[in-house]
Amino acid sequence: MAATPLALKLTGISKTFSGVSALEDVTLEVAAGGVHGILGENGAGKTTLMNIIAGLMRPDSGRVEVMGVPVPLGSVRAGRAQGIGMVHQHFKLVENQSVLDNIVLAVGKSLFSRSPRRLLRDINYWCRELNWPLDLDVPVGSLAVGRQQRVEIIKALCGGGKILILDEPTAALTPAEVDDLAMAVAGLTRAGMTVLFISHKLLEAVRICRTISILRRGKLVYSGTTTDLSVDQIAEKMVGAKVDVPRLTQLAGHTEIPPMLELVDVEYRDEKRGPPVLKQINMAVRPYEILGVAGVDGNGQSALAALISGAVNPTAGRIVHRSGGHGNARIPLGYIPEDRHKEALVLPLPIVSNLLLRSYRQRPFARWRFCRFGAWRKHSADLVRQYDIRCRRVEDAVATLSGGNQQKIVLARELSQQPELILAVNPTRGLDVGATAFVLRQLLEARERGAAIILIHGDLDELLSISDRVAVIHRGTLTITAWPDTTPAQIGRLMLGGM
Amino acid sequence: MIKRFLVNMWNAVTAVALAALVCAVVLALAIGAGALLGYPPIHLADLWLRGAAGSWYALSSSCADACPLLLTGLAAGVAFRAGVLNIGAQGQFLLGALVAVALTTRMMIFHQAELVIPTALIGGAVAGGLWGLIAQYLERYRSVPVVLSTILLNFVALYLAQAALQGPLQAVGTAAAESPEVAGKYWLPLFVPYTDFHIGIILALVLAILLWVLQQYTLFGFEARVVGLNPGTAKAMKMPVTIRQFQIMFISGACAGLGGAIQLLGQVHFMTAHMGNYGYAGIAVALLGRLNPLGIILSALFFGFLDTGAFRVEESSLALPHDMANVIKALVILVMLVLAGLSLRRARRAGRDAAGPSTPPMRESTL
Numbered sequence: 013m014a015a016t017p018l019a020l021k022l023t024g025i026s027k028t029f030s031g032v033s034a035l036e037d038v039t040l041e042v043a044a045g046g047v048h049g050i051l052g053e054n055g056a057g058k059t060t061l062m063n064i065i066a067g068l069m070r071p072d073s074g075r076v077e078v079m080g081v082p083v084p085l086g087s088v089r090a091g092r093a094q095g096i097g098m099v100h101q102h103f104k105l106v107e108n109q110s111v112l113d114n115i116v117l118a119v120g121k122s123l124f125s126r127s128p129r130r131l132l133r134d135i136n137y138w139c140r141e142l143n144w145p146l147d148l149d150v151p152v153g154s155l156a157v158g159r160q161q162r163v164e165i166i167k168a169l170c171g172g173g174k175i176l177i178l179d180e181p182t183a184a185l186t187p188a189e190v191d192d193l194a195m196a197v198a199g200l201t202r203a204g205m206t207v208l209f210i211s212h213k214l215l216e217a218v219r220i221c222r223t224i225s226i227l228r229r230g231k232l233v234y235s236g237t238t239t240d241l242s243v244d245q246i247a248e249k250m251v252g253a254k255v256d257v258p259r260l261t262q263l264a265g266h267t268e269i270p271p272m273l274e275l276v277d278v279e280y281r282d283e284k285r286g287p288p289v290l291k292q293i294n295m296a297v298r299p300y301e302i303l304g305v306a307g308v309d310g311n312g313q314s315a316l317a318a319l320i321s322g323a324v325n326p327t328a329g330r331i332v333h334r335s336g337g338h339g340n341a342r343i344p345l346g347y348i349p350e351d352r353h354k355e356a357l358v359l360p361l362p363i364v365s366n367l368l369l370r371s372y373r374q375r376p377f378a379r380w381r382f383c384r385f386g387a388w389r390k391h392s393a394d395l396v397r398q399y400d401i402r403c404r405r406v407e408d409a410v411a412t413l414s415g416g417n418q419q420k421i422v423l424a425r426e427l428s429q430q431p432e433l434i435l436a437v438n439p440t441r442g443l444d445v446g447a448t449a450f451v452l453r454q455l456l457e458a459r460e461r462g463a464a465i466i467l468i469h470g471d472l473d474e475l476l477s478i479s480d481r482v483a484v485i486h487r488g489t490l491t492i493t494a495w496p497d498t499t500p501a502q503i504g505r506l507m508l509g510g511m
Numbered sequence: 512m513i514k515r516f517l518v519n520m521w522n523a524v525t526a527v528a529l530a531a532l533v534c535a536v537v538l539a540l541a542i543g544a545g546a547l548l549g550y551p552p553i554h555l556a557d558l559w560l561r562g563a564a565g566s567w568y569a570l571s572s573s574c575a576d577a578c579p580l581l582l583t584g585l586a587a588g589v590a591f592r593a594g595v596l597n598i599g600a601q602g603q604f605l606l607g608a609l610v611a612v613a614l615t616t617r618m619m620i621f622h623q624a625e626l627v628i629p630t631a632l633i634g635g636a637v638a639g640g641l642w643g644l645i646a647q648y649l650e651r652y653r654s655v656p657v658v659l660s661t662i663l664l665n666f667v668a669l670y671l672a673q674a675a676l677q678g679p680l681q682a683v684g685t686a687a688a689e690s691p692e693v694a695g696k697y698w699l700p701l702f703v704p705y706t707d708f709h710i711g712i713i714l715a716l717v718l719a720i721l722l723w724v725l726q727q728y729t730l731f732g733f734e735a736r737v738v739g740l741n742p743g744t745a746k747a748m749k750m751p752v753t754i755r756q757f758q759i760m761f762i763s764g765a766c767a768g769l770g771g772a773i774q775l776l777g778q779v780h781f782m783t784a785h786m787g788n789y790g791y792a793g794i795a796v797a798l799l800g801r802l803n804p805l806g807i808i809l810s811a812l813f814f815g816f817l818d819t820g821a822f823r824v825e826e827s828s829l830a831l832p833h834d835m836a837n838v839i840k841a842l843v844i845l846v847m848l849v850l851a852g853l854s855l856r857r858a859r860r861a862g863r864d865a866a867g868p869s870t871p872p873m874r875e876s877t878l
Binding site: 321323347349354355356357358359360361365369370372373378381382383 | 728729736737740743744746748
């Protein structure tokens with residue numbers, strides 16, 4: 013490593029947020045011209061570190077050097093002048109403006125200091141280099157997520173970036189798009205760029221990056237090549253202790269029990285005359301089993317979830333919901349929605365209130381239409397302990413918690429009521445290894461109790477590890493597979509529309 | 512409950528104390544400037560304070576002035592906290608007054624004061640509430656934003672009042688748009704004789720405390736809060752979102768309408784279409800009171816004292832224009848909004864720090 017020049021050198025970077033330390037004395041060197049992965053769980057400090065490099069945040073102490081030149085801290089402009097370009101996890105694009113306008117907007121002064129023709133030449137150069145044909149005149153909002161990301165990357169490159177920071181670039185991509193991105197990143201390094209690749213998905217990072225740094229709770233725990241460590245060792249360094257993904261041990265054999273929920277010839281259209289989003293769906297889920305629904309995002313999963321949760325009604329067919337006397341069920345459906353910020357949590361309200369959103373009307377928590385806060389607090393304290401929600405006080409706003417802890421709140425609320433039927437949509441999306449294992453384990457425990465569980469999940473590995481039966485959804489059509497008498501590869505082909 | 516009351520009250524006291532401080536600074540500056548212009552500074556301050564609270568009578572007129580502000584403030588506060596952006600307290604206030612004047616001068620069914628006064632007050636409240644419901648209906652079923660329709664309905668209410676006051680409700684023997692004076696026996700009774708302490712003030716205070724209990728302790732209040740902060744979650748939790756929004760709008764409009772009726776029967780006793788800007792001022796009162804009914808009580812009193820004192824100064828030999836009070840009010844609101852913005856940013860930063868930068872901005876949990 014000493015042979016190649018350093019693209020980036022960080023010395024003793026520390027940052028605390030209102031007393032909580034986010035980064036502690038991080039010293040890191042990145043060689044020029046390669047892909048360097050920054051790995052860590054959610055909340056490990058990856059994004060904070062990148063924001064500091066890009067000049068979006070000021071560290072409390074420490075130094076940043078690019079190509080041996082110290083960069084003034086806390087200034088995006090200075091960072092950009094040194095050739096640092098950042099692609100944020102949540103894109104910073106103006107959706108109703110065209111691709112070209114977005115790039116012009118970001119490159120900033122270019123209208124005066126550089127001729128538009130030269131900018132166009134740059135754009136075309138990078139498009140050709142990366143083999144990404146881009147239509148510059150369409151509004152960004154009309155592009156798919158993967159395409160929008162390309163615009164972001166081109167934007168950063170045209171800004172004169174020599175060091176490109178990609179923050180969780182694969183979070184919103186389909187597997188095929190991830191491959192595509194990996195190719196592009198390889199192309200960039202050939203062109204002499206240095207890429208910082210932030211991820212909490214281990215396998216991806218190992219595949220794409222040559223060298224990695226691992227952050228855990230704000231500290232750098234490893235920096236070196238990927239080949240020196242096994243995948244298990246990397247995982248261990250990320251999490252701290254060894255965690256394995258929970259796995260279903262024994263399949264359900266309760267075919268004699270009548271199904272808890274049955275969909276018969278269900279069809280659903282968004283608009284009256286529009287094409288059906290879901291066609292001829294037939295499925296049933298019984299107590300003591302997990303029915304996994306696999307599929308590439310956008311094949312009708314959200315419509316299916318909305319139908320089962322009762323948010324919308326089918327345009328044809330019927331949904332039969334039987335309430336069997338299994339378990340100690342008090343509410344019919346436990347729902348873990350895909351977007352917890354929109355459908356499951358009220359971020360500004362305290363943890364207590366969020367934990368009580370399902371049961372606040374029930375007996376110990378309400379009397380004569382009045383809230384009994386004593387009972388609320390007691391119940392919340394129990395749940396916080398039981399579900400290991402990490403918080404300072406139950407009166408804190410949910411917005412102050414990390415994503416994993418927010419999801420634990422949703423789980424605690426929905427599962428503690430011991431529902432007969434559980435619908436979980438991408439319940440581990442955006443969670444780190446530890447929280448993912450926790451969520452899957454909770455679902456398995458609910459299954460042991462006798463709940464019927466529908467798991468609509470984009471992560472095939474996790475899905476297969478805990479499902480009794482697996483269905484595949486593709487373009488609104490649902491196929492029940494012969495799992496476990498079939499291979500994951502065959503299921504993967506079904507997801508892409510093959511037979 | 513006592514503890515929560517004290518905590519809420521304390522928050523309100525600090526907010527209003529801060530406002531008073533700001534006010535004192537502004538006043539000091541004004542007095543300084545006044546000294547340059549030839550107003551004797553100490554004399555001015557003395558007049559102002561005595562005008563607002565120097566005697567039982569002064570105190571009572573300050574409270575009587577705070578009363579409609581309290582009710583319109585409650586109207587704004589209750590609605591904003593539930594995410595219903597009712598900017599229409601002005602129109603609802605006017606309509607409440609209009610119905611009250613109609614029920615006490617023209618449409619008389621009974622003639623006993625014990626029956627007429629409650630009917631007029633309830634009629635005013637219901638009128639204000641229904642006027643608000645129009646806007647909520649338009650939002651829910653015709654996709655017209657409440658902010659827009661309530662503002663527009665303010666003008667409708669204004670011209671409706673004007674038309675009524677030049678038509679069926681016009682006083683005999685005048686060309687102006689004004690109603691006849693309400694008969695003395697239908698005025699709101701005073702609980703301290705020879706002052707402005709009318710029972711409407713007590714009614715408003717009781718209402719504020721009831722609304723506080725409703726907001727802080729009942730399932731209704733909790734649901735309204737959740738609906739206001741995140742309608743998507745409220746819906747997923749099977750809360751009756753639409754019904755709560757309509758109910759909140761009715762309560763809000765009824766507060767403003769009651770304010771109009773009380774102002775009419777307790778204070779002015781005859782109606783013109785220009786009954787002051789209580790509706791719009793109520794928004795400021797609610798913001799200063801941080802949308803908490805207890806805070807709104809204090810902030811309404813604060814505004815009432817400021818206003819009444821200014822009138823006394825204007826009437827005195829100094830003749831300082833009453834607009835000075837409005838300047839001070841405006842400055843106080845601006846400073847308070849800046850301070851609220853600062854604390855919001857601090858809270859947001861604290862929230863973001865703990866949860867990572869991708870978390871949406873957190874609103875202050877007291878709001």
